[in-house]
Amino acid sequence: MKGGGGGKEPPVEGEVSGKRPKRKCLQWHPLLAKKAPDFSEEEEEEDEEELEKSGAKEGECGGMEDDSEEYSSEQRARRPMNAFLLFCKRHRSLVRQEHPRLDNRGATKILADWWAVLDPKEKQKYTDMAKEYKDAFMKANPGYKWCPATNKPVKSPSHSVSNARKKVWSLPTNPSKESSVAKKQPKTDSTPQLNFAMADPNKMGGLSMLLLAGEHALTTREISSSSSQTGCTDVAKHTGKSALFQLAEVRPPEDLSVLNKRPLKPSLAVRRLGYGWLAVCVQMTYTPELPVTTSLSSSSTSGSTSSSPTDTTPSDLSPCKTLKKKKKKKENKDSDENPASPKKAKKRHSPESDLDSVMFTIEAVAKGAWGSEETPRKKARPSGSESSPTTDQSPAVKKKTKPKPKKQLKLKDDDAEEEEEGEEETNKPQDVEMKTEEAPLTPKDEYTKPPQTRQEDREQDVKPETCGSRKSERSCKGALYKTLVSEGMLTSLRANVDRGKRGSMRGSVSDHEGGWNDESWGFSQAATSNPKNKFKAIKTPKYNNECMLGKLEEEFEKKFNSLPQYSPLTFDKKSVAVTKKKKNSTSSPPELPKPCKGSSSSQKKTLFHKIVNKYKHRKEKSSAADKGDAPTAIRYHLCVSPSPEPQKVLDTPVGSQKRKARKSKITHLVRTADGRVSPAEGELNPHCPNQDEKPFTQETLCNRGVCYNDPRSAEADLTDAPGGLPAFFSLAALAEVAAMENVHRAQHAVGIPTEGQVKDMAPVLISCADQ
DNA sequence: CAGAATGAAAC
DNA sequence: GTTTCATTCTG
Numbered sequence: 001m002k003g004g005g006g007g008k009e010p011p012v013e014g015e016v017s018g019k020r021p022k023r024k025c026l027q028w029h030p031l032l033a034k035k036a037p038d039f040s041e042e043e044e045e046e047d048e049e050e051l052e053k054s055g056a057k058e059g060e061c062g063g064m065e066d067d068s069e070e071y072s073s074e075q076r077a078r079r080p081m082n083a084f085l086l087f088c089k090r091h092r093s094l095v096r097q098e099h100p101r102l103d104n105r106g107a108t109k110i111l112a113d114w115w116a117v118l119d120p121k122e123k124q125k126y127t128d129m130a131k132e133y134k135d136a137f138m139k140a141n142p143g144y145k146w147c148p149a150t151n152k153p154v155k156s157p158s159h160s161v162s163n164a165r166k167k168v169w170s171l172p173t174n175p176s177k178e179s180s181v182a183k184k185q186p187k188t189d190s191t192p193q194l195n196f197a198m199a200d201p202n203k204m205g206g207l208s209m210l211l212l213a214g215e216h217a218l219t220t221r222e223i224s225s226s227s228s229q230t231g232c233t234d235v236a237k238h239t240g241k242s243a244l245f246q247l248a249e250v251r252p253p254e255d256l257s258v259l260n261k262r263p264l265k266p267s268l269a270v271r272r273l274g275y276g277w278l279a280v281c282v283q284m285t286y287t288p289e290l291p292v293t294t295s296l297s298s299s300s301t302s303g304s305t306s307s308s309p310t311d312t313t314p315s316d317l318s319p320c321k322t323l324k325k326k327k328k329k330k331e332n333k334d335s336d337e338n339p340a341s342p343k344k345a346k347k348r349h350s351p352e353s354d355l356d357s358v359m360f361t362i363e364a365v366a367k368g369a370w371g372s373e374e375t376p377r378k379k380a381r382p383s384g385s386e387s388s389p390t391t392d393q394s395p396a397v398k399k400k401t402k403p404k405p406k407k408q409l410k411l412k413d414d415d416a417e418e419e420e421e422g423e424e425e426t427n428k429p430q431d432v433e434m435k436t437e438e439a440p441l442t443p444k445d446e447y448t449k450p451p452q453t454r455q456e457d458r459e460q461d462v463k464p465e466t467c468g469s470r471k472s473e474r475s476c477k478g479a480l481y482k483t484l485v486s487e488g489m490l491t492s493l494r495a496n497v498d499r500g501k502r503g504s505m506r507g508s509v510s511d512h513e514g515g516w517n518d519e520s521w522g523f524s525q526a527a528t529s530n531p532k533n534k535f536k537a538i539k540t541p542k543y544n545n546e547c548m549l550g551k552l553e554e555e556f557e558k559k560f561n562s563l564p565q566y567s568p569l570t571f572d573k574k575s576v577a578v579t580k581k582k583k584n585s586t587s588s589p590p591e592l593p594k595p596c597k598g599s600s601s602s603q604k605k606t607l608f609h610k611i612v613n614k615y616k617h618r619k620e621k622s623s624a625a626d627k628g629d630a631p632t633a634i635r636y637h638l639c640v641s642p643s644p645e646p647q648k649v650l651d652t653p654v655g656s657q658k659r660k661a662r663k664s665k666i667t668h669l670v671r672t673a674d675g676r677v678s679p680a681e682g683e684l685n686p687h688c689p690n691q692d693e694k695p696f697t698q699e700t701l702c703n704r705g706v707c708y709n710d711p712r713s714a715e716a717d718l719t720d721a722p723g724g725l726p727a728f729f730s731l732a733a734l735a736e737v738a739a740m741e742n743v744h745r746a747q748h749a750v751g752i753p754t755e756g757q758v759k760d761m762a763p764v765l766i767s768c769a770d771q
Numbered sequence: 772c773a774g775a776a777t778g779a780a781a782c
Numbered sequence: 783g784t785t786t787c788a789t790t791c792t793g
Contacts, residue, residue: 085777085788103793105775107790108777115776
């Protein structure tokens with residue numbers, strides 16, 4: 001998105017201040033990253049620049065605010081992502097990896113299929129997360145309206161909107177206050193609150209932070225005791241938090257040195273640092289005592305930048321360009337601010353009261369939502385997890401950093417990393433949380449291993465290379481940057497990376513994990529930004545907000561990362577196999593041995609599959625639950641869990657069905673009897689109502705199980721279906737066949753509960769029959 | 772910039 | 783019920 005923002009940004013920039021287009025670009029990191037195949041100095045540089053700039057800007061909060069104000073008018077926070085989008089965000093890269101050739105749309109389709117198939121439990125995780133996200137968002141933006149209200153323009157060109165990107169969380173730190181503020185917004189439009197990008201919480205976690213941390217953190221420390229960092233440290237001490245915090249402070253230097261030597265470790269270190277920084281920032285914000293950090297922070301950043309010779313060179317620009325392209329739509333704001341924001345946040349610490357309010361909000365949000373403890377969801381975590389919670393804040397922060405590293409570590413050089421980790425970890429007992437992450441991770445790892453191991457390999461290879469080759473700090477940074485990306489710090493980057501892999505670069509590896517990165521969560525610091533509030537904002541609120549944002553961000557990130565990421569294989573198999581099984585029934589998998597296409601054996605099979613698939617589609621996908629079999633790699637719960645899933649499915653039709661005829665539908669090609677693809681949905685309709693809504697049938701099938709790779713290859717699918725099932729078989733007919741098959745199979749192969757299947761089928765049949 | 776998907780909110 | 787928009791990114 002942001003990237004889009006980048007595109008958008010330009011205008012904004014112009015409007016707002018003609019100033020630094022670059023900045024925006026910089027802000028973008030992610031996009032930049034994407035575009036830039038390599039992460040190298042350039043990016044780093046950019047980051048730095050951003051930082052600097054941001055720092056500069058931020059330096060003057062006022063300026064920022066002003067901008068924000070402008071933005072604010074129109075700016076709206078972006079809607080929180082729904083569960084599906086979260087899922088997409090987390091898995092898109094995987095899909096792309098698997099199906100490099102697919103374009104995004106195709107990937108989206110697959111994701112939709114996955115989503116449909118996804119075990120309800122798993123899905124619930126995303127749903128919960130989305131809910132939390134939304135709740136938190138709403139807290140932050142009380143008056144927020146999804147639709148801009150009639151205002152015209154919602155997104156309108158107003159672009160002024162650059163801000164738009166705000167992604168978000170403008171936070172109203174103080175609920176009470178917020179309300180007032182928020183309300184205002186509503187009046188005009190949805191959420192004017194916006195502050196667009198004040199501080200860029202995004203960045204906090206982001207590269208800039210990291211970079212800074214890495215480079216300058218040290219310097220800063222040295223530099224000014226007064227500086228925020230020092231403050232932070234102090235704070236940290238007070239709070240006692242954080243190992244992360246400490247790490248942040250301490251590590252940087254070490255890490256850097258390490259980087260030179262080893263890429264991997266550094267990366268981790270860096271990442272950690274990044275988090276640490278975040279944590280620090282947060283803490284700072286919390287701690288009332290800190291002197292004004294903002295100035296410091298900015299200074300520090302600038303200083304750091306200066307210190308680090310990385311110059312931003314034009315190279316940066318290129319990325320920017322790319323960014324711009326994407327979208328303009330909304331705003332750009334983020335581009336600028338994001339990077340900077342974090343620092344800003346640091347700057348001020350709010351008064352206690354503010355802090356309290358902030359904390360309150362944060363806690364509420366964090367806990368409830370982000371923090372996650374409140375919600376039941378937790379599945380991810382084993383349990384006991386909660387132990388840490390003593391303090392909301394600290395734990396959260398801590399948690400984040402550590403967990404991931406481990407995984408990566410595994411892959412990489414464990415030794416070095418471990419050492420580091422050990423240190424960090426030792427500092428804090430986060431193990432519990434780690435677990436949560438681990439859970440997801442493990443799966444990933446597993447799945448990655450088989451087919452995707454290469455990724456990892458690449459990582460190893462790549463990193464070393466990068467690191468190895470480069471000696472200078474900058475170079476290190478580059479390495480770090482990559483690492484970060486790989487680790488998921490920057491999702492977008494990762495995505496780029498992935499592509500790059502496909503294309504030219506293969507650079508960093510992506511881990512699946514990456515989830516929310518800065519981008520995603522960038523909050524606009526803005527909260528502070530409220531124009532009106534400025535006064536207030538000036539000091540406390542904003543920063544607080546920022547802090548909160550940062551924290552929230554962290555939380556989100558943490559959570560997001562914790563969200564399970566499923567291997568494509570799994571899904572594919574699932575989709576295919578599952579479907580088959582589904583029918584077969586819960587238990588016996590053996591039936592369709594091969595994955596999809598494999599069914600060369602007999603037409604019957606294929607037919608069967610198809611039928612099944614159809615069945616699924618219709619009913620669907622939603623029923624995903626059924627998919628019982630866990631494909632190979634990972635353990636999915638897909639299980640058969642009969643009760644819940646199915647019901648669920650039944651209850652809620654899934655997506656596509658819901659949507660009325662869309663363009664897409666129209667667009668969709670449906671197979672004709674002869675096997676050709678044709679665009680006509682209408683045809684289907686006659687046959688069956690269900691179909692009407694969606695012409696799933698074969699096409700879908702193809703997408704789903706069979707041929708994700710190329711949607712286009714639909715024909716291929718046909719091949720699969722030997723007999724050339726007519727796409728349009730009547731459902732009833734298919735159902736019958738399926739039923740027969742099932743029975744047959746059930747008896748034959750496994751004792752599948754045909755009955756159950758039959759039941760399932762029943763609805764379908766009925767529907768058809770009705771028609 | 773459209774569009775692919777799902778979902779949530781607004782209208 | 784329909785429309786908007788959230789994310790991502792190719793064509």
